[in-house]
Amino acid sequence: MEQQLLSERVGLYSLLRALYTYPLTQTVLDAVAQLQVAPESPLAEGLRQMQNSLRAATLDELNIEMTRLLEGPGLTPAPPYASYYLNNGQLMGPPAVAARQVYLQWQAIPEADTHLPDDHIALELGFAAHLAQRAVDGDKTALAAGRDFLRQHLLPWLSRFCDALVKAGPVPFFSGLAHLTRTAVQADLAWLDQILTETTVKTV
Template sequence: MTSDTDHDAASDSIELQSADAAEELARAELYGLLARLWIAPPDQPLADQFEHVVTQAPQAGGFLEAPWTALVGAMRATSVADAADEYDALFLGMGRSEVMLYASFYLAGFLNEQPLANLRGDLATLGLGRDESRPETEDHIAHLFEVMRYLIAGDDVAVCNLEQQRRFFRAHLQPWVGAMCDAVAAHPRARLYRAVAGLTEAFLLIETQAFDMIE
């Protein structure tokens, strides 16, 4: 995604300005990590990072502890080549993908349908547009996570605020990502990505409950 001010969702600088800023930074970083894992299989530098990352979630005993530990274990048990093979089998393949990663498929039954048009309208309102260097349409799960990261960590307070996060999440993530995660988890070839789906689903459940509390 690109913005009118040329901010990239994956590279915006983040300034901590309140007691809650560390939590917001953690949210933004997790959206960024999940976006990275859904857009492509992990490369060697990312795999190397998981060799040294802590196995516990930031809050011990929290809701994300078990899925985070599962992801760390899966990353350490999977080679880069095996991860690439798994990603290709699940999400690329010949012809139709085994598991779709696009909102339109889950919301309308087909790709490039009305949900994508609705999304494009909302992105335009936020001053965001498609990165033409990427082949995926804007409703790919990774792109939507990048938007959420931008809405959390960006420095344009007129756009990057809690209400915009809530609206975007409710409209473009909450209605379908659970079904996508269930499809990934049920696929017999899913190993690493079963763990990615588990963390994704758990994190979005927390986000859903948090947005429920502000309504």
């Protein structure tokens, strides 16, 4: 298993977390502008939309749009919480409790000043980055834990969230972000399934 691929997973999930953390910063936008993927990559289309949008949209404009789409006040067009989609529109429900239990298990509780529910998409993506880093560091259980987290906690609601984000009619940066997020997580799960299956076969 190539160490570079493991490290790239850390970088991608860390960037995705930052892209859903308000406010966006110029450093994060610069990282998007500089990111390169192969033309045939499933990530290419979403990234292209985001990079094209950066040529016209300013940081302030994107943060204003992010407030409308994700931050509020009030109920937003695309609430970024698992509970909203899995708990009949009610926030801080069982999905948030379940996510926190996994964070506790891995000693990865979000910092107190984060002020986000545990099932916020930024925190779930950040936890995926944490598990990816643990895999880089040699934890042999982290890849399987990452696959389980994607299957059980993030993917059950991710597509509905991304659909809501696109339906809200955002500037192309955020529709591209929705596409990038969905394809990145789905592609990572497929890769994890393949790697873990190959590892199991080798040990039999």
